[in-house]
Amino acid sequence: MKIIKNVKKSEMFKSMQVEAKKANAICGNDCPRCRVQDG
Amino acid sequence: MKPSMFNVVQMYKGNVLLYNTYSTSMVELKPELYNCIFEQGNMEDYPETEQLLSMGFIVEDDIDEAEEQRQLRECVINNNISNITNIIIAPTLACNANCFYCFEKGYRRGTMNKSTAKAVVHFLKENWNGEKIGITWFGGEPLLAADIIEFLINELNQTGIAFSSKITTNGLLLSKEMLGRIQSKWNVEQIQITIDAIGEEYNKIKNYEEIPDAFSVVIDNIMKALHAGFEIRIRINFDPDKMETAVKTMEYLNKSFGYFQNLQIYFAPIDEDDCVVRNITNSFNDYNEHPFIRLIKYGREHGLYSGFSDMEGDNEMLKFDSYNLLKKLKIYPSPINCYAACPNVFSIDSDGRLYKCHRGLGRIEFSSGNVFTGVEKNSAYYFFSNSNESMDECKECVLLPVCQGGCKINTKLYKGKECCAPSKAIIKELVQLYREDLERKEGDR
Numbered sequence: 001m002k003i004i005k006n007v008k009k010s011e012m013f014k015s016m017q018v019e020a021k022k023a024n025a026i027c028g029n030d031c032p033r034c035r036v037q038d039g
Numbered sequence: 040m041k042p043s044m045f046n047v048v049q050m051y052k053g054n055v056l057l058y059n060t061y062s063t064s065m066v067e068l069k070p071e072l073y074n075c076i077f078e079q080g081n082m083e084d085y086p087e088t089e090q091l092l093s094m095g096f097i098v099e100d101d102i103d104e105a106e107e108q109r110q111l112r113e114c115v116i117n118n119n120i121s122n123i124t125n126i127i128i129a130p131t132l133a134c135n136a137n138c139f140y141c142f143e144k145g146y147r148r149g150t151m152n153k154s155t156a157k158a159v160v161h162f163l164k165e166n167w168n169g170e171k172i173g174i175t176w177f178g179g180e181p182l183l184a185a186d187i188i189e190f191l192i193n194e195l196n197q198t199g200i201a202f203s204s205k206i207t208t209n210g211l212l213l214s215k216e217m218l219g220r221i222q223s224k225w226n227v228e229q230i231q232i233t234i235d236a237i238g239e240e241y242n243k244i245k246n247y248e249e250i251p252d253a254f255s256v257v258i259d260n261i262m263k264a265l266h267a268g269f270e271i272r273i274r275i276n277f278d279p280d281k282m283e284t285a286v287k288t289m290e291y292l293n294k295s296f297g298y299f300q301n302l303q304i305y306f307a308p309i310d311e312d313d314c315v316v317r318n319i320t321n322s323f324n325d326y327n328e329h330p331f332i333r334l335i336k337y338g339r340e341h342g343l344y345s346g347f348s349d350m351e352g353d354n355e356m357l358k359f360d361s362y363n364l365l366k367k368l369k370i371y372p373s374p375i376n377c378y379a380a381c382p383n384v385f386s387i388d389s390d391g392r393l394y395k396c397h398r399g400l401g402r403i404e405f406s407s408g409n410v411f412t413g414v415e416k417n418s419a420y421y422f423f424s425n426s427n428e429s430m431d432e433c434k435e436c437v438l439l440p441v442c443q444g445g446c447k448i449n450t451k452l453y454k455g456k457e458c459c460a461p462s463k464a465i466i467k468e469l470v471q472l473y474r475e476d477l478e479r480k481e482g483d484r
Contacts, residue, residue, distance in 0.1 A: 001066055001067070001068050001069075001072065001087045001090070001091075002054075002066060002067040002068075003064075003065075003066050003090070003094075004065040004066060004067065004474060004477060004478075005063065005064050005065040005477060006064055006090075006094060007062045007063050007064045007094065007095075007359050008062070008093050008094065008095075009059075009061065009062045009064075009093065009094060009095030009098075010093075011358075011359075012061060012062045012063065012095070012359065012372070013107075015355040015356065015358060015359070016111050016355075016372065016374045017111070017114060017374075018355045019355045019356065019373075019374050020111050020112075020114035020115045020118060020374035020375070021114060021118050022118070
């Protein structure tokens with residue numbers, strides 16, 4: 001097995017939780033449709 | 040143990056390339072080993088299993104991965120239950136352009152009066168968090184209502200509400216005089232302008248009333264704004280069946296403005312019913328290459344993805360995406376689908392109505408109260424404000440960590456898969472590009 005990129009799922013989970021907790025609600029700035037601001 | 044639902048699996052140069060859309064880990068396995076572990080399920084027989092488990096390619100049997108993602112969304116929502124930190128205000132829904140794909144067509148009328156503007160500021164005073172509030176001036180075309188914006192700004196200043204702002208404009212009215220007004224007291228950090236084509240083709244798409252060569256005017260205005268030091272973001276809305284237009288536009292913009300550091304150019308697929316503009320999530324097997332991957336490759340080759348300041352600083356994701364490659368390829372994981380899910384997010388239309396999503400502006404059925412009487416937690420409110428996915432099938436989608444369930448309002452506005460992330464149809468190609476880019480970056484070190 002060749003590891004190209006090694007990120008532990010547990011580390012990603014922790015970072016996502018940090019992101020989730022500090023996220024300020026910015027509507028339209030990062031939309032799931034195009035991952036950019038709408039307009 | 041079982042394979043993760045977020046594994047993207049493909050053959051790559053004789054090996055099996057595995058990518059996990061949540062952990063963002065990537066490995067290559069010999070086909071025999073892949074078959075034994077993932078196809079035949081002999082996971083406990085191989086020493087690689089422990090690492091594959093750690094990287095998220097394999098999960099324990101009792102893990103509900105879709106539920107884990109829902110809990111992340113719930114966490115963002117719970118963190119944004121109190122006061123307003125950002126708001127979108129449409130001082131007018133009127134527009135001087137008539138783009139065929141506008142999500143506000145049929146609703147582009149009405150400009151805010153002073154009484155409503157005062158109520159907007161009073162609503163913000165009652166609901167803000169006491170820190171600097173982020174305002175996005177939206178429309179219609181907001182610069183048609185520059186006077187009411189300045190009235191709102193004066194009211195905000197008198198009330199002591201600190202703010203920064205962004206504008207989404209078509210740029211036609213962004214004259215030297217207007218830029219001076221904006222620069223003096225609007226606290227504008229960013230101006231977003233849409234350029235979908237060049238020359239006459241642009242003029243036809245925008246279909247301005249009584250402006251013979253709007254394209255030249257807008258390009259001249261962009262140049263002035265760039266020289267004035269504004270951060271400019273140019274959005275190219277593209278029709279996947281008219282890729283030459285998008286590519287030529289990118290070439291033109293890059294040639295005209297590419298040397299400015301305060302410029303970002305990006306493209307976004309047009310949202311329309313599938314019968315009007317083909318949805319970007321289609322396979323496009325009638326082309327040699329998927330239109331979206333073609334654009335991404337073009338941008339990648341010409342360095343058009345500079346900027347993305349929102350990913351700089353102390354963002355946690357930089358730990359796992361130090362070169363911003365995932366961001367550039369639009370496959371980075373996110374804890375939330377859309378901030379409209381958060382209780383404290385609203386857009387305000389010219390009549391003072393409140394909406395969870397700016398794409399609903401002007402459509403009363405999507406409103407949830409108004410600035411005079413306050414937020415109404417009605418069915419429209421709860422349609423957005425929850426941690427559910429847009430469609431049931433999202434729960435089984437490999438892209439769930441990226442889109443977190445997609446754009447809810449697009450399931451109502453359009454017939455098709457307009458709620459899905461555009462990367463859905465090309466995820467395997469994007470993973471290959473990511474692999475190549477990672478290898479190149481590591482080679483550069």
